[in-house]
Amino acid sequence: MNEPKKRSWKRKIRDWLVSCVYERSHNMSLRQAIAWKSWQLLSGANRGAYWPVHPSSVIVHAERIKLGKKSRPGYSNGCYIQAINGIEFGDYVGVAPGVTIISANHNPENQSEHLPAPPIKFGSRCWIGAHAVILPGVELGEEVIVAAGAVVTKSFPSRVIVAGVPARVARHLAPRPTENAEPQKDAPQLA
Secondary structure, three states: OOOOOOOOHHHHHHHHHHHHHHHHOOOOOHHHHHHHHHHHHHHOOOOOOOOOOOOOOEEEOHHHEEOOOOOOOOOOOOOEEEOOOOEEEOOOOEEOOOOEEEOOOEEOOEEEEEOOOOOEEEOOOOEEOOOOEEOOOOEEOOOOEEOOOOEEOOOEOOOEEEEOOOOEEEEEOOOOOOOOOOOOOOOOOOO
């Protein structure tokens, strides 16, 4: 994977301020957002993340994470997110407490190296339940729900619920109604 460009100090300050204002839109006061980001910056914990990360969560190679609109991995407590091969989050992806996302395995013959793999990709509006584990190369379609404690070892299509160890499709979600759809003739009409 290509090495990311280094950000200038001006860009880092701008990103920090933007993330504070961004958190303000997520039911957090500006004062809380500035305090949280300041702690993150001063303590050195998860310093590479340009979004607020819970003090008990760990983000490795945050510069290789692409975030969609209102996605905040590591915002919940106890998350471990390792992005050596990259991770792409779609819009509105929810990550519950204790989730582990690992994008690279160690080389079995040389444990100081990591094996290359495609980046992990989450579609829009995915929800990752508490203490779920996502392994390298996984792609989840849009609106996938990963049950608590599931271990996801392979990719899944859109609009499914996956559960178990290893994860399997537990249920398909009903398709969303379209805006132009006409009501069914047999359906009861509300007055």
